[in-house]
Amino acid sequence: MCGTETRTELLLAAPEQCGCGCCSTGARTTTPPAARGPVYSLEGLTCGHCVQTVEKAVACVDGVESATVELVAGGTSRLAVAGTASADTVRAAVTGAGYSFTPGQ
Template identity: 60%
Template sequence: MCGTENRTQLPLASSASGCSCCSTEAAPAPTAAAGATTVEFAVDGLTCGHCVQTVEKAVSAVDGVESASVDLVPGGRSRLWVQGTVDAAATREAVTAAGYTFVGI
């Protein structure tokens, strides 16, 4: 078999059955609780569901943040929604400390 490739062609997962890191559909924006503010930021460098969980966990640990949610765009600019009392500088620090690029609003 020298010089002959023998590969199995696998079908791509559809967005209906694929995992969150492979889906091309945008997630709906989270809704804020009464009195809470929701701010959207852009983040680069996320490629999979594990990246999403890492950023959400890091940002959720920031004082005043009620929740953090990421709409993943693998290899592109992902959207990060932060609810609560949002401090952009603290959010930037959390994202960069997690190993990703905080682009801003």
């Protein structure tokens, strides 16, 4: 660029301050599911994208006011649903998104 340097160096956030659990090495805090409404146990979620996929799918169900997932990567995550939607319609939304309820739910 004509011999002049006009670039500004940008500071990058430390990995522990950003990214999902599968992309960063630091501890990540999660928001627990909402206290009201039924809570379901889910399997197959591994990162923040999985959480968003499930929350969006369940939020589109008639009767759902909110859907919040507490991620346990590689383990049993929890889905809290506020509203009047039935467990069967919530299950259909979760399985339609590619994830599954734990046995017994």
